[in-house]
Amino acid sequence: MRDHAPDPTIGELSEGEILRRIAARTGRAVAAEVGPGDDAAVVGTPSGSVVATTDTLVHGPDFRLAWSSGYDLGWKAAAVNLADVAAMGARPTALLVALAMPNDTRVSFVERLADGLREACDALAPGCAVVGGDLTVSPTLTLAVTALGDLEGRRAVLRSGARPGDVVAIAGELGVAARGLAVLFDRFRDGAGAPVPPQARRLAAGEPEALAAQLRPSPPIGLGAVAAIAGATAMMDVSDGLGLDARRMADASGVAIDLDARALGDDPTRVIEGGEDHALLATFAADVLPPGFRPIGLVTERVEHALLVDGVAYGGAGGWDPYRDWDAVSG
Template sequence: MPGVTVGELGEPGVLARVLAQLSGARGALIGPGDDCAVLRHTGDVVVTTDTMIEGPDFRLPWHDGFELGWKLAATNLSDVAAMGARPTALTVALAVPRETPVMLLERIAEGLDAACRALAPGCGVVGGDLGRAPVVVAAVTALGDLEGRPPVVRSGARAGDVVAYAGDLGLAGLGLSLLFSEAVDAEGNASAHEVPRLRASHPDAIAAQLAPAPPIPLGVEAAEAGATAMMDVSDSLSIDAERLARASGVRVDFSAELLVSGFGRRGSGVRGGGLEPAEPGAQGQPAVEVPIDAMLFGGEDHGLLATFPAGAALPDGFRPIGAVLAGEAASGTGEALVALDGAPLTVRGWDPYTVQVSGAV
């Protein structure tokens, strides 16, 4: 990436160019530039922090800065949505090496801003911090407003509830699998060389991995529809369902038929509950066939896993995928908390060596 570096321009200049990418937050009485930003909320405040670090969490040869900023926003916004809250503001702490092109930080800011506008209108970046580090480190904190509603926690699921999901499922794991198998050099290091080809051949899976578009407004809708428990799916559907089951003292039984009928064909413009990112993605491609293993064990979907009372009308975008069963009375015996069609499921997260990439198109 060409152009002036962070070390050459210095902090005030970098900050000015980053701030120029930000369009503000509707609820912000004061934005960047004072000791703190100030927000007006009407209900309780939800807050979450998530960090992405170059190396373990992302690889610069694969991500455009815009996508990196987009993903940073999306992954934090989905945590806010999963409480049934409306996202109001992000703060961003970025630390980068001195030789980093300023353009990368501008693109990250642009992606953060675009994701807020597309996924959570009214939310925006209200503050942050720039620093120096040996690799790119980005810590985002997201705030949301419960607007008078109680939070939807992960411990509220009850036997008899319907298990439902909204958003992409399995695509992000497929995308990462494709990148790990085809966008690496001979030493196994991430390489930009094959990324354009993969973006063309697998637009939905690559976009779901590099710039996920979770259905953020459905968090509020689920809360209003009476969701009893909710989480965003980050590690994998099976891992996060197990967490929900443990917190609620119940078991979750997924239906393979419901998973396949609801989420087995994805893409072609049905990303993230109908929300489209401003730049990534493509139209007019055939839908992707998603194998059930990718749905259950792929990670980073950031869609919403929720439970609703039997008979509740699910908000548009949610589809039923299973049922909540009573937990065993004398638990702690290693009993499986997650099952597929009644058969105990060994939960696990995304693994590039176990997801079948060949099934992706």
């Protein structure tokens, strides 16, 4: 064994040493029959299918190290993938994590990232944990997470099942993560536009919560299965903004979605346009709205427009498109 500085960089350690430090922190998935350390993991799927999704965080477009800690990143990468599993009506069972990072990344950063992955699973989807992964050197810190889940015998809830007459409902926050991002972009950059760490003393009421929603989102993962059991006709994760995602659901279902502005709070535009909250958008027959979901509109017959607000076609941009909105500021 070589001696190392108290907090070496990953370039100073072997891959095996880094993996051992991560494995000590990732916990164990209840469904894991074979965990980390072999060529692949084996995860139990007693109901005969597996739900699988992948989502990536890239330094620059998706996060800035001046704003996000390793812990924040691990938490967020877990949360956004757990939300996609939940949006199918499934219970998350396991994560696989592909981590590409510069050689000068501190091991303590990676260890805290592993803590964030584990604690997000423990808080949002108990029983789920990292079962495998991959480490690679890259000039750009990149975190690609795959989440697996179990439908427990239920049918998957797709985007395409919304029917005219259904209630449109939301579980979780809308527009809060976007407010957090606006606070970061507006107030925590230096004169050249580079991000600087947020300071608590410069935050107004509600802003700490908005930053947390942006940096460490807590989507209502358990309510995905609740919605499926209650008979949700369609469901999806609101990652790109309610407007864009509701349009996607309406298009997939061949219907229109008519939102009720009064149900969207004081700033309906921010609620409709702001992304990254990872709330669950679902539709239900009018009499079965389960606890945790609040009504925000109705499904109607499609005439021309996919999205309406108070019966009027919504003309805003309606959401976040990484290929349109990417901001090249790095740091």
